[in-house]
Amino acid sequence: MKNLFRYTTLTVFTLYVICCSVIYAGKILKYDIKKPASLSNKSVLFFMHGYGGSKKSYRKIVHEFGDDFSVVIIQAPYKIGFFSKKFSWYDWKIVDGDTTSNQEQINFSSKSVIKTINYILKKEDLDNKNVFIGGQSQGAIMACKLASEHPETLRGFIIHNGRLPVVF
Secondary structure, eight states: OHHHHHHHHHHHHHHHHHHHHHHHHOOOOOEEEEOOSOTTOOOEEEEEOOTTBOGGGGTTTGGGGOSSSEEEEEOOSEESSSSOOOEESSOEEEETTEEEEOHHHHHHHHHHHHHHHHHHHHHTTOOTTSEEEEEETHHHHHHHHHHHHOTTTOOEEEEESOOOOOOO
């Protein structure tokens, strides 16, 4: 009985450490990548969809980004609804006319995007000095946040239909 208690305690503690490390360190997110025919230019644009979108939302228009560099569409970590194919970077709501955002989810998403970028740069042998980030709507808010927090990593950013992040 004593050994069973030790084993159970150790297992619960191990699961707790694993869960906490994922929460605080982020995770590698799902993504689609489009590489140019010639990889003479190893620059890369990481692009994030808006609230309710997914990486699949951009499959039809990813060619519009051109063929001069690699394009990576990153999918947000939070599913909207149980059976939905829609995703978000963080939850938000309007209270008394102010938009409030889930800061824990924003931080987790930010860490996950940076972890995903570093993973892809290494895996695909892309230029870590020519990294750009972009997004649409909620993805644009994330791009602004990441560009302001990681100027040493991100050379520039492109946003569409977004705003600067707000902390409450």
